[in-house]
Amino acid sequence: MSASRDMLCDTARAVFAEAAAKGVAPVEEAGFGSLLVPEDQGGFGGDWCDANEVLQIAGVIVPELPVAEVIASEALQPAAMVSLMAGAMGQALALSIEHVNMRQQFGRPLGKFQAVQQSLAVMACEVRAVEAAAAALAVRLDVANLDPSVVGFEIAAAKLRANRAVGVVTSIAHQVHGAIGFTEEYDLHRVTIPLMRWRGTHGNDAHWAQILGRQVAGFGGRGLWEVMTARGA
Amino acid sequence: MQGFALYPFDPPGDIAALRADLRGWLTVNQPQDDVVARANCWASFDAGFSRALGAAGYVGMTLPARYGGGDRHLLERYVVIEELLAAGAPVGAHWIADRQTGPLILRYGSEAQRERYLPGIAKGELYACIGLSEPGAGSDLAAVRTTARETAEGWRINGQKIWTTGAHFSHIMLALVRTEEESERNAGLSQVLIDLDTPGITIRPIIDMAGHHDFNEVFFDDVLVPHGALVGERGQGWKQVTAELGLERSGPERYLSSHALLAALIDAAGPDPDPAVASLIGELTAEMWTLRQLSMSTAAKLAAGEDPMVEASVVKELGNAFEQDMPRRVQAIVDCAWEGSDDLARLLRALLIASPSFSLRGGTREIIRGIIARGLGLR
């Protein structure tokens, strides 16, 4: 990651930590609204790869605040949501790993039981898939100068893939946590409830599956491969 | 395991031209045979096609020119194989030699071994098989019992391999054997290159549940191979095999084996599909697009000289699940007879029957998940 993106992420972490207590105002005051505004127009001049990192951090620290609305236009909200979801899923995984390494039953940490290891491996695959989708979508959006009309295919694919990961990720995270994960006090619900909500926000599975499916039907069987390879690498 | 960082996939050279040339070449040279052969096509044997592909420079691409290779970048080869798989080209004859045996000989082999084997591999004429599994050593590969004892004349090999794909048409086997007497588990193992026409080798077919002859049992009865048959370092077989499996697990074949079915589904659905079919096409496309990003990123990490063991396992796990799921989901919503003769019905039947093997070959689902769990710090 570039040095300026590292710095941006550090700033985001600090500002979002403050916002977690105070609401979205610190995010606006810190200027995240101009993250994507070009430098010659007085903005930060960031690209979507920057926004992806920042939104993933928001998905971890302040999933309940409207950070995506501060950063991105209405048309880019589905794309922003993929990054938020990737961040929140990464956090659900991190909390789960931490928990199973600490919690002991039958005289050993839960993480030493093969059944638990296999569940978390399944969850990790889903999380990596959504992180990859968010990152690939970001690269594509930057190539398209953030014009969502050119990136319809990738937005649909990435949001749909993220939606489909929600069930596996939230259910395994809660399962390995046991009752403590079901409490108000413990932090897991701070990411799992937003994930449940986001699956149906800015397009649920059926919405994007229809759009993508009809688009691909128009390409034809061979056409799908040709389009996919023409749109990157 | 760290969060996923996308490795930029940027091969050198004109990739659009590489794709276009290969597509053009395929329209002339790909046999227009049965559509079923286009599914799971890295198991489709066609010696003539492999030779033509080699002559056109699409085999052994990453091997150095002095061994007949193409001196091309790892990611240029990636582009070529994803095109071959998406087209359903019959690449089975040379597949293993090109994917793993050639690169492994280049990395660990002696100069004599490189000169002896690599030119044939790069021509698409010399085929290889992988001798790992034994009756008592499946997932527990460290239980390998086939021995090679050093004698004055060379190595004497005794024992048995099983499930060896392509042993019946291959020229060589890269086998994992126990070279150190009394050694246990993963210590004392070495890799040897065995010419399969050496006396004392018996190859017996095992017919799979689809009725195909792809894998075999291979028996070694006092088989004598020269001292120079040892590959790499004596006793380091385990380490070398692990590196080999990295090459084996992350490729585009882990999500493109069933591409012919997706293409047939799209064609059968036509430009105005009913909502259920459109929905399925959308979901499968989203999964495939994501898998392609993961697979390309893993290849780029490999090309950057890093070890993407965990990422490769993620690609295999998700790819296998995708490919096993696809025929089941197609069958659930598309009305087609089991004995139907149209492309879609025949592909569906073939892939439903082939798909149980996807999460067995190259490491079972449970073993792969164990590797991922280790990457998560749980083991």
Ligand SMILES: Cc1cc2nc3c(=O)[nH]c(=O)nc-3n(C[C@H](O)[C@H](O)[C@H](O)COP(=O)(O)OP(=O)(O)OC[C@H]3O[C@@H](n4cnc5c(N)ncnc54)[C@H](O)[C@@H]3O)c2cc1C
């Ligand atoms: C089509 C095909 C082609 C193949 N080609 C080759 C080849 O070319 N060369 C070669 O050497 N081998 C080849 N194999 C063999 C393949 O590598 C083995 O099948 C595989 O390693 C599993 O071994 P096994 O079949 O003995 O199953 P087993 O090891 O007996 O496993 C059976 C089941 O038990 C599970 N299991 C085993 N151990 C554990 C554990 N510790 N924890 C949890 N679950 C466990 C497994 O995951 C699996 O579900 C091929 C297999 C197939 C199906």
